[in-house]
Amino acid sequence: MCLPHSAHSFLVSSLGLLLVFRTNSAYQRFLEGRKIWEQILTVSRNFSRLTMLYRDEVGKERRQRIQHLLAAFPYLLRHHIRSGCLCSKDPSQIATDNLLYLDEPTRPEKSCWVDRQDLPWSLIHKAQLTKTDKSLEKIAQVSNRPLWICDRIGKEIMDIPTTANFTSRERLKFLADIERLANAIGSCERIHQTAVPLHYARHALRSLTVWIATLPFSLVRDFGLLTGPVTAVVAWLLFGVYQIGHSIEDPFQGSLQLSALCDDIRRDVLTCEESFEFDHLIEPKIPELSIFPKSIHGGAAILQPPPAYAIR
Numbered sequence: 001m002c003l004p005h006s007a008h009s010f011l012v013s014s015l016g017l018l019l020v021f022r023t024n025s026a027y028q029r030f031l032e033g034r035k036i037w038e039q040i041l042t043v044s045r046n047f048s049r050l051t052m053l054y055r056d057e058v059g060k061e062r063r064q065r066i067q068h069l070l071a072a073f074p075y076l077l078r079h080h081i082r083s084g085c086l087c088s089k090d091p092s093q094i095a096t097d098n099l100l101y102l103d104e105p106t107r108p109e110k111s112c113w114v115d116r117q118d119l120p121w122s123l124i125h126k127a128q129l130t131k132t133d134k135s136l137e138k139i140a141q142v143s144n145r146p147l148w149i150c151d152r153i154g155k156e157i158m159d160i161p162t163t164a165n166f167t168s169r170e171r172l173k174f175l176a177d178i179e180r181l182a183n184a185i186g187s188c189e190r191i192h193q194t195a196v197p198l199h200y201a202r203h204a205l206r207s208l209t210v211w212i213a214t215l216p217f218s219l220v221r222d223f224g225l226l227t228g229p230v231t232a233v234v235a236w237l238l239f240g241v242y243q244i245g246h247s248i249e250d251p252f253q254g255s256l257q258l259s260a261l262c263d264d265i266r267r268d269v270l271t272c273e274e275s276f277e278f279d280h281l282i283e284p285k286i287p288e289l290s291i292f293p294k295s296i297h298g299g300a301a302i303l304q305p306p307p308a309y310a311i312r
Contacts, residue, residue: 002221008211015211018204019241022196026245029191033251036187037261039180040077041268044070047177048269050170057166066156068127069149071269074262075120076145077185081192081252085259086120087112100136105143119266150182188252196249208238 047070051063058066079086087102091113098117104110116125116136124136135152142148157174160166212235220227248255 002217005218008215008218011207011211015207015238018207019238019245022201022204023241023245025196026247026249030248030251030255033188033191033256036184036191037074037256037258040074040184041261041265043177043180043184044073044265045268047174050174050177054166054170057163058160062156062160065127066153067269068123069153069156071266072120072123072127073146073149073181074258074265075123076139076149077188078252078258078262080144080146080185081188082258083107083110084112086114086118100140103141105141123266144185146185147182150178150185154178192250192252201246205242208242212238 048067051058051066055063075086083104087110091099094113094115098115100114100116100121102112102114114121116122121136124139127135139145139148154175157171157178160171162168162171212231215234216227216231219230223230252258
């Protein structure tokens, strides 16, 4: 019942290469996904800051629409690459007036009912600044909702009138940031839709299973009754490495905390206006520079020359 050690010694190198390659490729995908969402966070902050700098040219209502649409963009992108994350409520627990049917043309089995008072649907409703919410019906029927947000923001930018402070240069800067958000959608779709080749994953799993299954026959001569615990520890380590690569292969399915990133973007975009106005309310205090001491006489400050000993 014993096998020579040379068989497993020869196979362990090739098996290690299979596991290392899979884990490294999965980590590269995880790192690329994090960089994409970091870019979305940076572009959203810069875009919101520019709208505040040109608030007079953009207009208050248009600025609020842009900021609410920008805050809703990451939530819709997360739902686009992770279907069902916004459909967690039971339709029977939602008021009839707040029901919104979320249609998925490409995946009818993912269609569901959502509450229009929840995020991000409440942001889109507030972005219109009207009593009607026809935009919610439009965005609930389209297949690529984050791209719809980019198109809507681009339309708002094109409607800004040209002035001396807001020229084609500023307009192109805004459109370039919108293009970067649209490119982020394509990058997320590429990672989500392009997985590690299935044949490679199956071959690595089969090789690991055969190696672990025959390992006790190679260890029983030296370890005796300890063969079972030793084999269990080795199997736990190797299958753990394989499972790590499988878990981070698609970082948008739970490896990245996308909900926290979405909340950070919404918080930074919507509070940009409040922080900007607060900074302008604080008047800078200019220190009084004088070489002469002051004295109060009759409620007025009178400058007096320094004493003679001070001059000497």
